[in-house]
Amino acid sequence: MEEKIKKLWDETRELSLGTSPQIPRLETPPRALEFLRDYVSPNKPLIISSSAKCLFPATTLWSSPDYLVNTLSASPVSLHLTPSGNADSLTPISPHSLCFASPHVENLPFSEALSKIKNSALGENSVVAYAQQQNDCLRLEYSAIAADIEDHIGWATDALGCKPEAVNLWIGNEFSQTWFHKDHYENLYAVVTGEKHFLLLPPTDVHRMYIQDYPAAQYHYSKDTGEFKLELEDPIRYVPWCSVNPYPSPDTKKRDMARFPLYFKGPKPFECTVKAGEILYLPSMWFHHVRQTPDSRGLTVAVNYWYDMRFDLKYAYFNFLQSLACSRVDVKDKEYQCLKSCDASASKVENGLDVVHLASGYDSDVSDDVETHEHSVCP
């Protein structure tokens, strides 16, 4: 099966996506018909370089030092706080285990939120703040500036046959990143200031993400102590999430490459930088990992338009592919087991932390106590 799935990865690239990791670019926006035929229907990403018109005057106004603060003034906004800039991502919750960690969300006046974002940093007792409330927030919390940018992208709306379901604003700095995941939306991602750096994998490559169930946990931040506490949800709840960190630290790189060979040894992910004034069409179901570079003020500001996707043949094929076990891989770490494939299923295990331990096997200490065994890659 592994060879057949690998052939699918290759064929998708050879026939349609291209074998270079670059994303095609158009200088000017496509006609709706062309966008639909050449990108949406074949589920193929695209960058439009000169999209400034539909992002105007946001591209000018939002870059000025005081405009956002003056206009939003005391508007209360949602700010996501984490100690390391990884919201909605896998995080160690004990020496032996990973969880799916959601950020602490604070509601505070925009001016305070913005200074917290600017002051984000890594280090001891650090706080990384990211305005990334994905609930149509541009038209809700940020309604005072919503008119600075088109409320939909004309050619995309015509092509997709509907207006966006949600329009979200993102304000962060270089310390915030978004872990590999996919969305069930057609996504038009417009960068207003700064730059966004995307790693992209097509849905055909689902097995390369090593999706597993992780227990959900929540960060709680205390202003008094300036410390974060990470707590598992009670009752325990599992979230299927991508296991691969594409930028492992030097300490974990070797282990990660051995654990996730389909990712690290497969075709290079597609890669692109989306600059201010550019729009990325990020097709539905594509896995994406996002980092950012701030502008001279220390901010990256972006708006994404989520359009409803069609749940059609491509989606059915994806579900079918995902239902297949890709390969039996030697894993030199008996702790690295997939909950979905082993008997110790969540419902049979009483102790939450034991489950966590089984689900992630994060602990590198156990690597000395190895036992080679076959492991069927999930899902």
Next chain:
Amino acid sequence: MEEKIKKLWDETRELSLGTSPQIPRLETPPRALEFLRDYVSPNKPLIISSSAKCLFPATTLWSSPDYLVNTLSASPVSLHLTPSGNADSLTPISPHSLCFASPHVENLPFSEALSKIKNSALGENSVVAYAQQQNDCLRLEYSAIAADIEDHIGWATDALGCKPEAVNLWIGNEFSQTWFHKDHYENLYAVVTGEKHFLLLPPTDVHRMYIQDYPAAQYHYSKDTGEFKLELEDPIRYVPWCSVNPYPSPDTKKRDMARFPLYFKGPKPFECTVKAGEILYLPSMWFHHVRQTPDSRGLTVAVNYWYDMRFDLKYAYFNFLQSLACSRVDVKDKEYQCLKSCDASASKVENGLDVVHLASGYDSDVSDDVETHEHSVCP
């Protein structure tokens, strides 16, 4: 695997195609964008009821008793002759074996061709004639009447981004039918007079067609004896072809249902009748079986427009799906074996007829000499 593939059949229907065997209809032609978004991109058939405009004046002229003969007069055309009306289909070549039989092709003046088509019949020493040269024949052999019908379908050309690669004319009567197969084209199938009856299966259902390699054979018709001779090509050449006859005779029905359970016990095929003045959008890669009912003159006349398909994600998914063995089915006929999955591959077998025998196991006599064994469904 069988359960997962069956789930794919169901999910494709539930999400996109619908669970009834009917094909959706539009009263009037769609806009290009709508056609692309709602039918081509999701690979979904459609009938357009009032397409008369782009088929005019053919729908009027070609129905008149003498117009075709008068206009085409002595134009030489290609006529396909078979004893049973099954061109390009599986046919017994010996008591024990099936082959892929191509028709005898004769080049003769249109008036003679037309009277042979009208006189087609089944029975001893019968000849069934079908004008079905699929080489852009409307614009070649039938150029004298090509201007009676649009040379492309405007909204389809806009949607697909190109003009048709081929436009073919089909003239036959009720004795000609087309065996299940698929084309690597987007197909706009316009009926001008009479009716066409389609059975349709989506590409996801490829395993239900039991595609196997059959040896190619050719009909040779002798005017002197009025008899057909069916001869295997030399050197032997294999053609992968659908094994299922959806309309088995009462004699073979029970055996066929036991041999092809994925077809006969799976979801009903989609089914439609396309009437004069209607157009069927037959999406690329869909398996289709076609029969016809003639008009009052005893003729069915149709034109199909083949547009280039996109070899994109859907095609890659199809190839992947097709590469998987669906199931191990009990086959109570040890002669029913698939060449692709058994050791006796074509290259190892010297005697062509032995190969035929292995490939098809057509002989029903052996059913008394049964031995239940597991058989991996090809491809």
